[in-house]
Amino acid sequence: MSEAGDFIDAGLQRESSWQRADQAQARFGPDVEVYGASVGAVRGTVRDALRRYKNLGRDELTALCSELWAVPVLERRLAAVVLLQSGLAALDNSDLTRIEGFLRSARFPELADPLAVDVVGPLLARLEGHSRSRAEAVLERWLQDPDPWLRRAALLAPLREFRAGRGDWDSFVRQARKSLSAASGGGEDGGGADTGSLIREAVTRVVDDVRRTRPELEF
Template sequence: MTDPKDLAARIDAELRERSVPGRADQERAYLKSELEHYGVPVPMVRSVVKRALRGAGLDRGDATALVAELWSVPVYERRAAAVEVLVASVGLLGSEDVPLLERLIRESRTWALVDVLAGSVLGPLVERDPGLVGTLDRWAADPDFWIRRSVLLAHLEALRAGGGDFDRFGRYADGMLEEREFFIRKAIGWVLRDTSRKRPELVFDWILPRASRASGLTIREAVKRLSPEQREAVLAAR
């Protein structure tokens, strides 16, 4: 077993070594980030984490300690690495780790971290533990739109694969459908679009009676994979 603090230091050193000249400032501006940036491409961050975890033998406590250690320094790539540790360790996590996820989502303040935490960590936990629906209900009414966005994106991977609970997603999406926040409108459309890959009729039947309430952004995303006839019917209903 590797000490989480030592492992975090090794990950940090490797991330620094892989910084790309000029990328840090560009990325920081693009994400409107207040964090320090090393300028490491996302695939390289994932590769660094994958190598670091190979043979490390982390249990749940070690994994969450490593996440906390990486996250404690306000550097974007360290926090992105922390997110990747959670993704890699999601099988070890349970409902008791949701407060940690909530804190990280609140502190992320960017889609680049929130979307992975919601889709690839929170989502699988909700699929495994239906008792977490109560948490989603609370989050769906939260003043922080990143928390509300996470409720929607927690359904993304399962629905994209042809499973998941579309009725539950639909209930949350219906309650947020008239919000003006870009990231909420985009998330609703994104989940509908990816659900329609395998179940276009399901998405069509849901969005058609709500077309007049949905934003243009949501509609544009939702109809991308529908048939031309379905698309025309939704657009006409607006």
């Protein structure tokens, strides 16, 4: 593992609590290990790492994210999400391939939803021209993918734009209705999650949020 990866992993384990780990492990099950560090501790550890390793370029940053994600530990993967949030300005549409791999293996809203709302959405919003068109094509493909976590991410991605008074609401409504219809047959994803529930939760989250901040928009 890289020096920066070792630093983050060691920091996360120092911040662990066996009581928190036991509680979280019971909730998340056997598919992921839990150190027992709080979300605040994860963010603090990543902040310390970025101060210590100030010269991380885009390639080093994204490689570090992959390194952390490769081990199925909740806090390591959350640290990868925080790193992507911190390095958002350096990312471009080609990084959606890496993020897609993360989403396919996320299996929990605690990991998948921040990737969608705080990484994919803002990344798309800052792209222009050909890069934006290619990124939009990726999200269109996600909406058709059998993996419900990708469909969920594509639906959640514009949430921050809607909060800011931007975004294409009519397009979201069309996509959401189509996704809800496709998911109405139920079924489970590879991790045992109910496909219909994953899609309905995503649509409900966006609609409820928009209803509070932009009541003139209707679903």
